Amino acid sequence: MTLVSGRSAIPPTRVHEMDAVVVGAGGAGLYAALELKQELGLEARIGVISKLYPSRSHTGAAQGGVCAALGNTEEDHWEWHWFDTVKGGDYLVDQDAAEVMCHDAVETIINLEHLGLPFDRTPDGLINQRRFGGHTRNYGEGPVRRSCFAADRTGHAILQTLFQQCIRHDVTFFDEYQVLDLALPQGSGGPVTGVIALETATTELHAFRAKAVLFATGGYGKIFKVTSNAHTLTGDGMAIPYRRGLPLEDMEFFQFHPTGMYRLGFLLSEAMRGEGGFLVNDRGERFMERYAPTMKDLASRDVISRSIYLEIAEGRGIGGKDYVHLDVRHLGADVLNTKLPDMSGFIRTYFGLEPLTDLVPIQPTAHYAMGGVPTDIDGRVLADATGAIVPGFYAAGEVACVSVHGANRLGTNSLLDILVFGRRAGKKMAAELADLSQPVADAGAEVSVQTRISGLLAGTDGERPAVIRSELQEVMFLKCGVYRTEQLLAECRDEVAGLRERAQHLLVDDKGCRYNTDLGEALELGFLLDCAEATVESALARTETRGGHAREDFPERDDANWLKHTFATRDPASGAMSMAYKPVTITEFQPKPRTY
Amino acid sequence: MVPRGERHHLINLFGYRVSWAQLAWFGHRASGLGVLFYLFMHIVETSTVLFGPEVYNAAVGIFKNLPARLGEVVLMAALVYHALNGLRVMAMDFWPRLTEYYRPLTYGVIGATVVAMVPLALIMLRPFAPWG
Amino acid sequence: MTTTTRRPRTIYTNPSRAARPKPEASGRERFWWYFMRLSGLALVFLALGHMFIMHVLVELTGGEIDFAFVQSRWGTPFWRIYDFLLLVLAFVHGANGARIVIGDYVANRTARNFLIGSLLVVSGIWLILGMAVIVFFDPNTAPPVGPFS
Amino acid sequence: MDVQLRIRRYNPEADDEPHWEEYTVPAEPNDRVLDLLHHVKWYQDGTLTFRRSCAHGVCGSDAMLINGRNRLACEYLVKDAGPQITVEAIRGMAVLKDLLVDMEPFWESYRQVKPFLVNDEIPVDGKERRQSPADRDRFEDTSRCILCAACTTACPVFWADQSYVGPAAIVNAHRFIVDSRDTAKEERLQIMADPDGVWRCRTTFNCVEACPRDIKITRAILEVTAEIGKAGLR
């Protein structure tokens, strides 16, 4: 074993035997763990491994709401929701998966209420609902109230409720353990037999042996400079299987949310527009009336983000700069303080502006990964574009791509995604557990993780991870952001490759074993770079404009050639990238031009 | 300029800025303990009545000078403050909604103590004062 | 070279069943909580009244606190009962307050129990002494009487 | 503009005692203290250790004692903090490294209050349980807690004795005690009536002043106390 400069070496790996392991304690992971416990009984050894305390997960940041066609405040049907999801995703949605999601939505939301979620209520005590971008009545006729919410912190309420119920159901938590690799002893075909994790408190390695492993590690927004995502959303759960030769699906589709706070990136929820706020340019025009005459400021996110960019490009940004204004002044103190208290608070805290009297500077911000680890509708991870399954390996939440969001996710559909598919994955794992093989150790993975860590700790010269990370974020935002071209993407690919090269020599200041978060950040940088690589490759491959992927050189949607998903794979041995394609499942709704 | 939200804090004690409300609590605790200590002494003093007038009058006599009288003024202040603040605490205890006004209530208690103590101190110190 | 001390971090399993001490004697603290408030209310009149009479009225009327004053005051049952109530309530209120303060600052169980025990004993003795004075004082007999004679 | 940042550092592997260190960090008025800490960690001294995630006050990771008060580093702006900023770990918890403390006792208190809805009866129609907006409003305030521990570690009673269950745990008990759907109220009140429960609050209001969510903590504590009074526990 390698000795780390003057310190005791990393001690031998500790082993934990579990029935099933969930990686990630956001909405998806917690719901799966809860479901596993409920299905298998309290004696089942269900471990939730999370690099953050569960209540810190980014699900808690989600604001606007979660939609389900409950029809509590006006007529609504899950089929309408299904249509909106497919259309919102620019017809790249797998319609069978979206059908499952929209149908299960109703029952899932009710179940959450039973678990204790503090939804806002209608006067007769039902779950209250409000409007949200892209959600329409009767297949596109006009906005509908479909989003269920708990003030403007629905995600917080979901996260807390699920965490609380997991406590009640005796789930075993391993908090502040960072998963670094999969146990995949027989190569990328599987089965997956556990994970290898680093205990942040002690820098010890732990091998978790389990028959079933679920990844629910969230997104990777930190590859971009301006993002609504947390510092900890570094795509670990995508990069790990990718490194082991498993594919990543639809990585070119990254959603830019139209209303990020200028320069800071934090989100001002769509709920602000749902309640009646609107965007204005330098001339004071409500420019969305031009781009989306029906839905106006509630059109889908990609449409609005692009519209903002066009306004800015034509010099109508505020003061000619790269932002526009959100106007919520007319909503009144009551709405701002009771329905949107957190949003109003952000504006006051971080801008020092008063939403009642001031216009709020906003700019599109990198928000949500539509792509990710490909799975079927039960969370089982796909080994390739033909749909083969990796036994014992599941994924759910933002890390996964089922694909219910296609090329662009509708607001509130992500919380729904993590809930419905987190829950389904939990159920499926419980059902399949008996048939899965006994876990075996993957000594190769353990050694390679050990070597990686020892190497980082031993290095005495090299670049600081933060330097490389900020360059990466800069280049991705500029060249692989809202608008893309062949040339920009090619430059971006080369620069990312250069950064990957430089990242071979990192300087980690902290050589200690106690809470070495410096080491943790260096490891996360590696994951970010892998995600960036897959994103750029996929973006280069797709020569059309669809949803969140806008190519200036291919401005039209190209259904003839591109009604298919990209599967980006890197061969672990040679390092060669390859692209494969999987056709979109179309059952009910034939692709049509998308107008709002 | 005092930074936003800092106005309600007096001093930085052991690295934590002490708010008026925290000071009020500390004062309540100190005054309560002080009065309790006095009560101990007072019982000893008073118990001398059982030994007859000479002993008692001598015992009380010990406290008939300026320093002792000043001590009694402090005792009075402590009790007045403890009582007023106790009433504030009790009011909030039984009407939790009043907690929203804890700042004005705290200022009120401190102010009222000061105001009440001016005439009380003047009266109590009269025998030792030039105007007495 | 510094050595690493490893403190095993707790992994919480079965949290809803484990390590959840049964709440002990919950009614006790509730009683004292209410007692502090109700006695406090009574003390506003008793203690402040007492102070007002002894230090303000006496001063304003040009009187003097001496044996004769006590003699005349404890001559009426009203003042005896008044002072008895004041004594007991103030003492129990104050002593319980001191117990709370000890509880706040002395975390060590043994030390805390010892201090609170001592407080109890000392206050007990003092309280009995005080009560004895009020009960046994005989305004008609000038020479020493009572338990101490 | 440059900011003087004084940080109380402690590395258990190297130091016997915590000590203060000073850093000069470039800053804009609208920067958060968290940005300054990041600047130190990323470009000056990678060993500086603290927790953080969301960076905008919703995850509760980064409660610290900054300029004499508990606050979230990501919610405190340089323009409010001034050019001299002192940062140390929240008090009353064991410091494990620099600004990072042992949160286990905090979670233990949280778990102690049974922070989960108990009600296993599901409406026959399979729909949601009904709850009037007024009943829903009763726990609106306390359900906003992000478990940042700023309140508990600002409480003088907790500083002196960590066996006090602390305001954060009481807030989370309140969340369920006043929820019309919950069926374990008795049990929770029993827990809250423990000698280390609500009785130990001395209405100091430090918790209220520290809470980044402006939760009316003392009010919640006293509402729980009143409920215990009503329940007539033994």
Ligand SMILES: Cc1cc2nc3c(=O)[nH]c(=O)nc-3n(C[C@H](O)[C@H](O)[C@H](O)COP(=O)(O)OP(=O)(O)OC[C@H]3O[C@@H](n4cnc5c(N)ncnc54)[C@H](O)[C@@H]3O)c2cc1C
């Ligand atoms: C500001 C904001 C607002 C949003 N608003 C909405 C909304 O209104 N409606 C909506 O539907 N969606 C919204 N979203 C999107 C939605 O919140 C997220 O997509 C969703 O919460 C993701 O949940 P998750 O369970 O997949 O992952 P997360 O909640 O992100 O959790 C990830 C978990 O994985 C753990 N983890 C990560 N890496 C590792 C590792 N290596 N080892 C161990 N553990 C690891 C983390 O500790 C964490 O517990 C919003 C997103 C943001 C950023």
Ligand code: HEM
């Ligand atoms: C005059 C009327 C009085 C009122 C209204 C009053 C009220 C109160 C109240 C409400 C408390 C509880 C405070 C809390 O829980 O935070 C308290 C505590 C206390 N009181 Fe009094 N009290 C009075 C007189 C006295 C007297 C005469 C004494 C001394 C013998 C005394 C000594 C104490 C002590 C030592 C405490 C504990 C302080 C603490 O816990 O910080 N009080 N009082």
Ligand code: SF4
């Ligand atoms: S009550 Fe406020 S300060 Fe306390 S943990 Fe919750 S959010 Fe933090």
Ligand code: F3S
């Ligand atoms: S600071 Fe502590 S004493 Fe009570 S009011 Fe808050 S819990």
Ligand code: FES
């Ligand atoms: S980092 Fe999330 S609250 Fe500050």
